[in-house]
Amino acid sequence: MGPAPPPVARVTMAPAFRLTTRPAVSENMAQFTVDFSAERAGLQRLEFLPVPRPPEIDVSRCVVCDNNVTVAWRPADEGDNDDFTGPIKSYELEYRKASHDSSARAAAEACWEKICDIRDSQVTISDLKFDSRFIMFRVRAKNKAAAGEFSEPVAMETRAFNFGFDAATAHAELKVHGDTVTWEPQRVKGHDPRLRAKDCKSSRSATPSPNKAGNRTGRDRFAGESYTVLGDQEMAGGCHYWELRLLADWKSFSVGVAYRSSLGRFDQLGKSAGSWCIHASQWLQNSLAAKHNNRARALDWLLPQRIGIYCDYDNGDLCFIDVDQRRLLHSFKTKFSQPLVPAFTVWCGGITVVTGLQVPSFIDSFLSTSRSLSDLSQ
Known part of the structure; x- marks a missing residue:
């Protein structure tokens, strides 16, 4: 038999370099050495590309x-x-x-x-x-x-106005699901007081007088025909903007702002001195109106599907905008004296609120041509 072939050593230097060399062996085979000088010289001749410096x-x-x-x-x-x-x-x-x-x-x-x-x-x-x-x-x-x-x-x-629905204020027939509120009557529609009113006028005594209805505090919910829910954050200064989007089956809604302390449990938006809103309905016929202090002004616009609400507390500006058409629906000019909260009324259907929005750049063009209605502003 011939002599055994000399041993082969495989040395891994790095994942990118795998070298195979034949080691030198001493006469008594007591010591093994590997000469990397040729490989070292080759590596030293390489030009490595530096890592980019941070921008x-x-x-x-x-x-x-x-x-x-x-x-x-x-x-x-x-x-x-x-x-x-x-x-x-x-x-x-x-x-x-x-x-x-x-x-x-x-x-x-x-x-x-x-x-x-x-x-x-x-x-x-x-x-x-x-x-x-x-x-x-x-x-x-x-x-x-x-x-x-x-x-x-x-x-x-990235400051913006963020709020949610205050579920503790919601009428018992309004259900809050995250950023959405839906009207879910506990009775059949035909027995709803709002529907009965279409057939026969109910007496004023059926709804407590606003003067007798105590202010809503703590966990008191809106009741009666005030299908209302408030936002959970107040505005006491600065500029704020949010949007309202309508679910497909809506029939009637109001959106605006209010002094929290000004609304009793049975009060409806726009019927008190401390609430401002626009009201839209497609029940029986389409209508759109601005409401404040129990006065209303009909608005000659198509019913919007996406409404922007802009509130400049310090300057007393409250604007409602058809976002899809970039059209000013209505604006109030007043002087706010208490912290405001977003306020919503929903009857039949539902709404979704979008928050975390900056005041859009197009707002300035609406403020310069604001159509404030003097008979509803104060």
Whole structure:
């Protein structure tokens, strides 16, 4: 038999490099050595592509408008990338909501969301819900070899009016499901007091006088024919905006604002000095009206399906807008003296409220041509 072939050692240096060499063996085979000098020389001749340096977010070019955020940045060593890190192939942006503008304090909050394969030095994120005070952003560059480190996070303020329905105030026949309220009568429709009133006028004594009905406090619900529910957040200053969207089977609704303390359990929106609303109905015939202090003004518009409500508390402006048509339905001009809450009435069908919205940029055009009705404003 011939001599056994010399042993072969397989040495793994890294996942990308796998070398096979023949070791040198001492005469007494007591020691094995491996000579990597040739491989070392080859590795030293390689030119490795550096990882891209972090870009820098350019706050002066970042824009927050209409629930859209545009984030812009400058590449590190702009103009010299080809010499140092090779051409940048793409960018990756991450963002997350935060209640603080400090990245350290926000570290334990929401997880980062990611946008990949950005080919420009800016990106716009659309249709965000602003339900936090800030959104944190960071970006990193990628070349053909690897992705670099993220830039320093930058916080952008995203204030908006957020509220929900105060289910404790809802009429017993209104059911609150998240951001939706539906009318679910406990009796058959034919026995509903609202429907009976179409056939025969009920006496005024059937509904307690507003002067005798105590103010709703604590967990008291609206009752009688006041199918009302209030929002759970107050407005005592500043500008606020939210939208109302109608479910397919709606028949009648009101939307507006009110002083919480001004509404008794049996009070209806627009019939007191402390509530302002528009009322729409497609029961028997279509109608749209602005209501305040038990006075109404018919509005000659088609019934909208999406209504924007804008309230500038400090300036006393309350506007109702057909969002789909970008049309001002009505505006009140007054002087608010107490904190306001959003207020809603639903009879038959349902509504959905959309919050976390910035005041839209188109509001200014409506304020400059506001059609305030003097006989309903005070």
